[in-house]
Amino acid sequence: MTAPVLGRVVATERRPNTPHEFHFWTALDAPVGVGTIVRVESTRPVNGVLPCVYGVVTEGFGYTDLQTPLHDVLGADGEPGASATAPTERTEIRLYTAAVLRQVPEEPLQPVPMGTVHLATEADVQAALRMDTYVQGSDARGIPVGAYRSGGTDAAVHLDADFLLGPEAAHLAISGVSGLATKTSAVQWLLASIFTHLPARKGKVAAVCFNVKGPDLCFIDRPATRLDPADRALYDALGVPADPFARVRYFAPWHARGTHLATLRTHDALAESVTPLTWGLRETLQYAEVLLSREDIDAKADALIDFIKERVVDQRFEDKLLDGAHEVRSFADLERWFRELLQAMEAGNQEQWRTHHIATIRKVRNRLGNISTRCKGLVTDDGTVSDLPFGAFEDRAVYVVDVAQLEEDAQDLVFARIISQLREHLEKRALGVEQVVVFVDELNKYAPSDGADTYVRQMLLDIAERGRYLGLVLFGAQQFRSQVHRRVVGNSGTQLFGRMDADELATPGYQTLAPATKARLATLEKGQLMVRHPHFGQPIFVRFPRPAVLTGREGVEQFPPAEVPTLEMAVAKTLRRLDPSITVGQVQDVLALAGDDEEAILRARNVTLLKRPDNVLAFFSKQLKKRVAPEVVGGRGPAPLRVPASGDDYGG
Amino acid sequence: MRAAIRALRAAGVGVGAAGAPLELRTTVDDAAPRVEPVTPLEGDRLAVRAVPGVPAPGIRAFLDGIQRSQVLAHVGAVPLVHGAVAAAVRVRKARRMRTWGEARRREALVLPVAALDAALTATLAGAVPLVDTTAGEPAPPSGHPQDLAARALTAVQRMREAEELALVAAWVADGDGPLLVDGGISGSPEGARAESVIGVVKSHRTLYAAPSELPLVLGLREGERTTAVALHSPRRNPVASWYLRLRDPGERSPLFGLVRVEVAPTGDLTARADAVSRWVLAERAPVALPDPRWDVMVYGIRECEEYLTAILPR
Numbered sequence: 024m025t026a027p028v029l030g031r032v033v034a035t036e037r038r039p040n041t042p043h044e045f046h047f048w049t050a051l052d053a054p055v056g057v058g059t060i061v062r063v064e065s066t067r068p069v070n071g072v073l074p075c076v077y078g079v080v081t082e083g084f085g086y087t088d089l090q091t092p093l094h095d096v097l098g099a100d101g102e103p104g105a106s107a108t109a110p111t112e113r114t115e116i117r118l119y120t121a122a123v124l125r126q127v128p129e130e131p132l133q134p135v136p137m138g139t140v141h142l143a144t145e146a147d148v149q150a151a152l153r154m155d156t157y158v159q160g161s162d163a164r165g166i167p168v169g170a171y172r173s174g175g176t177d178a179a180v181h182l183d184a185d186f187l188l189g190p191e192a193a194h195l196a197i198s199g200v201s202g203l204a205t206k207t208s209a210v211q212w213l214l215a216s217i218f219t220h221l222p223a224r225k226g227k228v229a230a231v232c233f234n235v236k237g238p239d240l241c242f243i244d245r246p247a248t249r250l251d252p253a254d255r256a257l258y259d260a261l262g263v264p265a266d267p268f269a270r271v272r273y274f275a276p277w278h279a280r281g282t283h284l285a286t287l288r289t290h291d292a293l294a295e296s297v298t299p300l301t302w303g304l305r306e307t308l309q310y311a312e313v314l315l316s317r318e319d320i321d322a323k324a325d326a327l328i329d330f331i332k333e334r335v336v337d338q339r340f341e342d343k344l345l346d347g348a349h350e351v352r353s354f355a356d357l358e359r360w361f362r363e364l365l366q367a368m369e370a371g372n373q374e375q376w377r378t379h380h381i382a383t384i385r386k387v388r389n390r391l392g393n394i395s396t397r398c399k400g401l402v403t404d405d406g407t408v409s410d411l412p413f414g415a416f417e418d419r420a421v422y423v424v425d426v427a428q429l430e431e432d433a434q435d436l437v438f439a440r441i442i443s444q445l446r447e448h449l450e451k452r453a454l455g456v457e458q459v460v461v462f463v464d465e466l467n468k469y470a471p472s473d474g475a476d477t478y479v480r481q482m483l484l485d486i487a488e489r490g491r492y493l494g495l496v497l498f499g500a501q502q503f504r505s506q507v508h509r510r511v512v513g514n515s516g517t518q519l520f521g522r523m524d525a526d527e528l529a530t531p532g533y534q535t536l537a538p539a540t541k542a543r544l545a546t547l548e549k550g551q552l553m554v555r556h557p558h559f560g561q562p563i564f565v566r567f568p569r570p571a572v573l574t575g576r577e578g579v580e581q582f583p584p585a586e587v588p589t590l591e592m593a594v595a596k597t598l599r600r601l602d603p604s605i606t607v608g609q610v611q612d613v614l615a616l617a618g619d620d621e622e623a624i625l626r627a628r629n630v631t632l633l634k635r636p637d638n639v640l641a642f643f644s645k646q647l648k649k650r651v652a653p654e655v656v657g658g659r660g661p662a663p664l665r666v667p668a669s670g671d672d673y674g675g
Numbered sequence: 676m677r678a679a680i681r682a683l684r685a686a687g688v689g690v691g692a693a694g695a696p697l698e699l700r701t702t703v704d705d706a707a708p709r710v711e712p713v714t715p716l717e718g719d720r721l722a723v724r725a726v727p728g729v730p731a732p733g734i735r736a737f738l739d740g741i742q743r744s745q746v747l748a749h750v751g752a753v754p755l756v757h758g759a760v761a762a763a764v765r766v767r768k769a770r771r772m773r774t775w776g777e778a779r780r781r782e783a784l785v786l787p788v789a790a791l792d793a794a795l796t797a798t799l800a801g802a803v804p805l806v807d808t809t810a811g812e813p814a815p816p817s818g819h820p821q822d823l824a825a826r827a828l829t830a831v832q833r834m835r836e837a838e839e840l841a842l843v844a845a846w847v848a849d850g851d852g853p854l855l856v857d858g859g860i861s862g863s864p865e866g867a868r869a870e871s872v873i874g875v876v877k878s879h880r881t882l883y884a885a886p887s888e889l890p891l892v893l894g895l896r897e898g899e900r901t902t903a904v905a906l907h908s909p910r911r912n913p914v915a916s917w918y919l920r921l922r923d924p925g926e927r928s929p930l931f932g933l934v935r936v937e938v939a940p941t942g943d944l945t946a947r948a949d950a951v952s953r954w955v956l957a958e959r960a961p962v963a964l965p966d967p968r969w970d971v972m973v974y975g976i977r978e979c980e981e982y983l984t985a986i987l988p989r
Contacts, residue, residue: 098962
């Protein structure tokens with residue numbers, strides 16, 4: 024059914040129509056505004072075909088036949104109220120400018136013809152956004168991103184999975200001011216949509232989300248407390264169940280004190296679902312350059328670190344200067360190795376050891392020894408490793424890594440190592456899933472447009488430029504898009520915008536937007552987004568439902584974090600995950616025999632947690648009686664060294 | 676105009692670029708300004724009267740017509756003129772204007788048939804409507820190109836007046852409420868008799884007052900009117916008329932803001948003149964700027980003109 028005529032195309036010499044832009048006027052009460060999609064019907068065939076043009080309104084003008092405001096003043100004798108009582112209202116126009124989304128036929132590409140303008144129907148929206156090529160048929164791969172709503176038309180807007188998750192394009196950048204819950208909510212919604220709609224033939228998909236502030240992502244496995252009928256209707260219309268994520272695994276490092284995990288998801292009812300994230304020497308040394316500044320570590324120190332990584336760690340090391348063999352598997356081992364080496368050099372008044380000067384050795388000892396202190400809770404002295412299940416990632420699962428309470432250095436280390444591990448496993452097709460979405464909030468902090476060229480930024484650039492071939496997809500969120508490295512933003516095939524700051528909109532990155540579009544962006548409501556996608560000729564405004572998960576704020580109200588426990592309580596709580604019958608009293612008895620070596624107690628707890636023995640208390644007690652040896656989850660071999668970021672690791 | 680140009684080319688007449696409209700090049704009414712004494716209808720002599728009460732909208736519709744004449748070609752010294760006219764009634768509803776029924780439009784090739792080759796006029800007549808500028812004229816054209824152009828312009832003016840008169844007649848028959856006509860109504864037999872038609876004249880080449888009464892007319896202050904007088908003319912219908920000052924002239928011309936209102940000379944003329952004056956005074960807003968005649972033009976007429984400009988055949 025043809026939609027009623029909304030307006031008429033107009034063109035003047037001063038304001039002509041082009042193949043990319045046209046103008047039309049409407050009745051004063053027409054249901055049209057910035058963002059409305061319209062269809063132009065021409066009556067003049069070209070090559071025997073009547074052209075049909077789809078456009079989106081980018082600007083609106085309203086004016087009367089008044090030549091200057093002064094004339095109105097004169098007419099009203101300077102009395103503002105008098106104008107309203109005039110018997111006739113001045114002739115007034117609503118003139119709109121629309122950017123062309125699509126012309127059918129596509130060739131010859133001509134200026135938009137004169138014709139009638141109609142509100143787009145649902146089918147028109149599909150055609151205008153070229154969704155007809157990927158939403159239907161045997162190769163359907165549309166991922167709903169939201170609903171287009173204007174003038175009574177409701178239409179689902181889909182992204183092309185091949186352009187969202189690869190291989191054609193990939194990555195998503197979402198920008199918006201803080202405090203409106205748009206960025207995190209939109210990503211949660213979009214992940215739910217991907218998990219629901221990504222066709223099975225496209226392979227398995229998982230998500231790794233870094234929780235960088237507060238409790239943002241700490242309760243995404245819990246249902247939302249308030250999901251109004253409008254949200255539910257949107258879920259229905261977009262074909263996504265209004266449910267929380269079914270498979271979520273949480274990871275958090277220990278608090279520096281070691282008694283509890285550094286996360287806000289510590290409520291007794293939920294604490295068991297958080298797995299400790301701890302790394303030892305090998306895992307940390309591999310990414311040492313993340314933590315060591317270039318100014319601090321010169322070429323000589325670099326050479327020594329490389330020597331230690333390749334010749335000392337995780338192997339039997341002998342040297343005539345040292346008493347016996349060393350097996351360095353933890354920071355404690357490394358410290359012993361350094362101490363013995365330096366003592367021997369000093370005793371022999373020796374300045375060089377294997378080409379390394381004693382000053383360099385002292386410096387490297389100092390810097391590496393610092394790491395376990397700076398990243399305490401994440402990096403363990405004893406080498407205990409508890410990591411994400413690389414190799415056993417599950418389909419449609421979300422892995423939340425809570426780094427909100429970590430220092431900046433430690434956060435960088437977590438990003439670097441996890442993303443590198445994901446990449447390495449995806450390269451070998453051995454992650455467990457074929458595609459991983461990595462969600463990083465505050466991307467402007469990790470991949471800034473200016474400042475030092477850090478390891479993390481290089482790594483994010485690398486993903487942005489080559490990750491799509493691997494299935495490693497970056498979903499980055501930031502308040503200010505202009506402050507994110509342009510290669511990261513530029514490689515994001517899909518871009519979402521929530522409400523934007525006016526100053527940000529004044530930056531060059533937004534020059535292509537019409538003033539009215541910018542004005543709308545500056546006043547977007549919660550739940551509204553502007554979407555840029557390779558198939559869409561122009562940005563489109565959509566509405567998305569509130570995530571069907573518990574928000575961070577509500578989560579901490581509903582599940583307030585547990586009090587900081589005593590050592591006994593902390594151990595008992597942890598061990599209860601394995602054996603719920605264990606009491607605080609039993610733990611107190613065991614600890615009474617162990618003395619007050621708190622670090623030894625926590626080491627014993629960590630090993631027990633990793634080993635998951637049948638008799639938990641007995642195993643824990645046994646661990647206290649001996650020095651805890653470094654343990655590695657899964658007994659994996661050494662991880663490969665990182666390939667330089669400058670190389671093209673993916674063969675183009 | 677395209678049809679006329681095609682017809683001329685088909686007839687072998689060279690068509691040059693259309694120049695400025697004749698309306699801008701020729702003075703139609705070149706008679707000298709004059710003063711004409713009239714018969715009072717209110718009282719026994721012309722007097723000044725302040726319009727009582729508060730100006731209030733009462734006009735329901737506005738009628739205006741426009742014309743455009745352009746010389747398309749010359750055959751010898753004879754200009755061949757394309758004339759286009761349009762007229763419309765714009766009805767006000769909820770403070771917005773809409774066209775009442777259909778606007779009237781007409782275009783023709785305006786020429787002196789007698790001065791042209793019969794075969795040429797026959798050929799042109801087969802393609803476009805022709806209007807003969809010599810038909811019904813007592814004197815034959817002088818052959819002076821400007822005289823011929825002036826006659827063409829007069830013919831186009833008559834075309835426009837005919838369309839306007841047709842609309843006045845239609846409104847009297849079917850319209851609802853007072854109609855304000857741009858110009859006099861004495862040319863319309865129906866309009867000059869109908870209570871629903873009001874003419875507002877903006878130009879004053881003839882001032883209807885005795886020379887001794889002129890200071891009284893020109894000295895009207897804003898919101899004042901003269902008493903009504905009777906206007907008679909051999910070729911026109913009798914109407915009642917009075918002067919009304921819409922805006923204070925201050926230091927400007929004494930004709931600034933001065934209009935002459937025409938109505939059918941029926942009923943209680945004082946009450947009717949006061950009521951109509953209040954209606955016209957109410958139409959001062961919105962101001963008709965940027966039209967140069969804004970001091971005497973009501974907005975409804977300007978709006979009608981804008982509408983007609985948009986639809987005038989080109």
